[in-house]
Amino acid sequence: MGKRANHYDAAFEEFLRRSRTPYVFVDEQRRSLLHDSSLKSMDFIVYSQGSRNLLVDVKGRQFPSNGSGGGHKWENWATEDDLQSLLEWERVFGTGFRSLLVFAYDVIDGRHHREFEFLFEFREHHYAFFGVWADRYADQMRTRSESWQTVSLPSDSYRELRSPISKFL
Numbered sequence: 109m110g111k112r113a114n115h116y117d118a119a120f121e122e123f124l125r126r127s128r129t130p131y132v133f134v135d136e137q138r139r140s141l142l143h144d145s146s147l148k149s150m151d152f153i154v155y156s157q158g159s160r161n162l163l164v165d166v167k168g169r170q171f172p173s174n175g176s177g178g179g180h181k182w183e184n185w186a187t188e189d190d191l192q193s194l195l196e197w198e199r200v201f202g203t204g205f206r207s208l209l210v211f212a213y214d215v216i217d218g219r220h221h222r223e224f225e226f227l228f229e230f231r232e233h234h235y236a237f238f239g240v241w242a243d244r245y246a247d248q249m250r251t252r253s254e255s256w257q258t259v260s261l262p263s264d265s266y267r268e269l270r271s272p273i274s275k276f277l
Contacts, residue, residue: 115214116166116168117168119233119235121152122228132152147193152164164207164208166210169212169213170214172220186258195246198243206241208239209240221234237272239273240261
């Protein structure tokens with residue numbers, strides 16, 4: 109494992125390594141060109157025991173969002189570009205692959221640890237990983253900010269669609 113600047117990506121990669129899940133880390137420093145358009149790269153290609161392999165984009169969030177002072181617990185926003193690119197990669201890779209948003213929550217206040225069945229400890233942080241199929245996210249997403257081109261799921265939809273990462277591997 110190389111040194112990753114993004115601690116969420118590094119934690120997810122170490123989780124894959126410790127669980128002996130085969131994966132490829134994708135170098136995101138350059139956008140890929142496909143049919144004269146630019147696509148954001150996914151973060152990982154994960155070889156799943158399930159019927160399809162995974163094209164993963166990791167979205168790192170604090171839990172709760174405002175630190176220990178409270179705030180929203182289940183931030184699930186992404187950019188429109190994240191979703192469009194993931195879904196296009198899924199078309200490019202074909203039927204053996206499915207796009208997945210992985211929300212990596214850095215549970216920064218120990219009082220919240222009991223809210224999770226499984227926390228992954230890495231570099232003195234505790235992470236919870238939840239996945240949402242990109243196509244299902246896209247079906248129910250709402251505009252969060254037009255100026256930032258971000259989208260999110262309503263809380264009820266997110267609770268319904270998310271699952272612990274173990275369900276996808």
